[in-house]
Amino acid sequence: AQTVTQSQPEMSVQEAETVTLSCTYDTSESDYYLFWYKQPPSRQMILVIRQEAYKQQNATENRFSVNFQKAAKSFSLKISDSQLGDAAMYFCAYRSARVGRDDKIIFGKGTRLHILP
């Protein structure tokens, strides 16, 4: 079974600095998708960034980028120029690309990010 591990329960970063959140996963499949979701204090989850495993190029969305290391099964999220609004819980997630009834997204336990003014 696939698993997603976030080893940092909490992190802090100074405003305007850069921070990297770690995520590792375990799967025997070769084709899959990886996601980072953000849960702010309002508790409504929103997608930050996603990566297709077959793409070697790392995904980027404005100040958010990932470092995808397929062989190492690592998928870290880098937030540049951290802003107060980035304070949230961040979840790493995995989804198989295999079409079928076993179609579900697996989430890590999350990393709570604090932004220090």
Place this chain on the structure above:
Amino acid sequence: DGGITQSPKYLFRKEGQNVTLSCEQNLNHDAMYWYRQDPGQGLRLIYYSQIVNDFQKGDIAEGYSVSREKKESFPLTVTSAQKNPTAFYLCASSIAWRQAEKLFFGSGTQLSVL
């Protein structure tokens, strides 16, 4: 605006009582999901449905039931068999046939036991 509506925002359950959490979406998505969130546990999948009139158990389905009679609706019933129901419940949807598509989430329901 399209989106997912969960109600109520807060819900209290008495001992031995069944309660139903509502989830409605107007995104025309085929797939819908229910997750349970406990502090330090991340999101755990309760049930999911890829199409109307069909649903599958997730990782923690015991004590819960669902129905999917309409495409836009996926209610979750927390039965009296669920001995530890206090948690934050999130409903989500996606275009199931496109695996890369993101999940859209509702704003959640906090369930507590009286």
